Each structure stands twice: as C-alpha cells, then as structure tokens.
Amino acid sequence: DVKVTQSSRYLVKRTGEKVFLECVQDMDHENMFWYRQDPGLGLRLIYFSYDVKMKEKGDIPEGYSVSREKKERFSLILESASTNQTSMYLCASWTGAFYQPQHFGDGTRLSIL
Template sequence: DVKVTQSSRYLVKRTGEKVFLECVQDMDHENMFWYRQDPGLGLRLIYFSYDVKMKEKGDIPEGYSVSREKKERFSLILESASTNQTSMYLCASSLQGVSDTQYFGPGTRLTVL
C-alpha cells in the first residue's frame, strides 16, 4: 500500500512565523503535490514537483515556497505566516503520467493566530 505521511496533524503558529510542513511518500513516486482545502472551495493546488529539485507553481502559490531535495520528501514553506493561510494542507504523490492516481496524506490543519 502506498503511504503518504505528513509531519503534523495539527499545528498552531503566530503571524509572521516561518512554517515548515513536511510530506514523505514511501512508493518511489515521481510526482508530489501540495494542496490547501477550504470549505466550499474544494482542493486548490499550491505547488507540485515532477522530480527532485524541480518545482512548478500551481493555482495559488503566493505566500508559499517548496523544497524537494530527495525524491521521497516534499516540503511546503510559509515564509511569513498570515491568518489567511489558516487551512487544511494536503500532500499527495503519484507515480507518473497525466492520469495517474494521486495518493493523499492525512492532512495538516494549520491555524495561524
């Protein structure tokens, strides 16, 4: 079974703090993704990566950056957290290809005070 793990289930940070969300997958997948989920908006893609050290902007990259130094790990960074970044963050991975199934982690619920 594919396993995607995220470093924290719940996180509370203060405005202006630098925040790191970590994601690890154990199936040697090429692709990794970061989404945020907000009620009534579904999931929106923040950043994705097709290979180590590669990154591509998604639909809402502003205020975020990412890092992929190893194939199995994809980090989402909030350089200076703001209250409008309070959300559920979901990481996913897929093998390769346009229509490959994405496997999701359990999510990190981030609250920025």
C-alpha cells in the first residue's frame, strides 16, 4: 500500500512566521500535490510537482512556495504566515497512471494565531 506521511497532525504558529509542512511518500511516485481543505470549499490545489525540482502552481499559490529536492519529499512553505492560512493541509502522491487515484496523507491542521 502507498504510504503518504505528513510530519505533523497539528501545528500552531504565529503571524509572520515562516512555516514548513513536510510530506514523504514511499512508493517512488513522480507526482506530488499540496491541497488545502476548508469547510464549504472542498479541496483546492496549491502546488504540484511532477518531478524532482519541477513544480507548477495550482489554483491558490499566493503566499506559498514549495520545494522538492528529493523524489520522496515535497515541502510546502508559508513564507510569512497569516491568519487566513489557518486550514487543513493535505499532501497527495500519484503514480502517473490515470486508472490510479491520488493517495492522500492524514493532513496537517494548521492554526495561525
């Protein structure tokens, strides 16, 4: 089974801090994704990566950046955290085969005070 591990389940940070969310997958997948989930809005794509050091903006990239130095690890960075970035963040990985779904981590609930 695919395992996608997010480093923290819960995180509390202060406004203006630089925040790192880490995600690791163990199935050698090329593609990895970061989403945020908010009530009534479903999941929205922040960034995705289709190879090491390759990235592409999703629908809501403002205020975020990403890093993919190794295939198994995809990091989401909040450059200067703001209260409107309080949310659930979900990481996913994908094989590249369309008959396979994306596999999600357990999520990080981030609160910015």
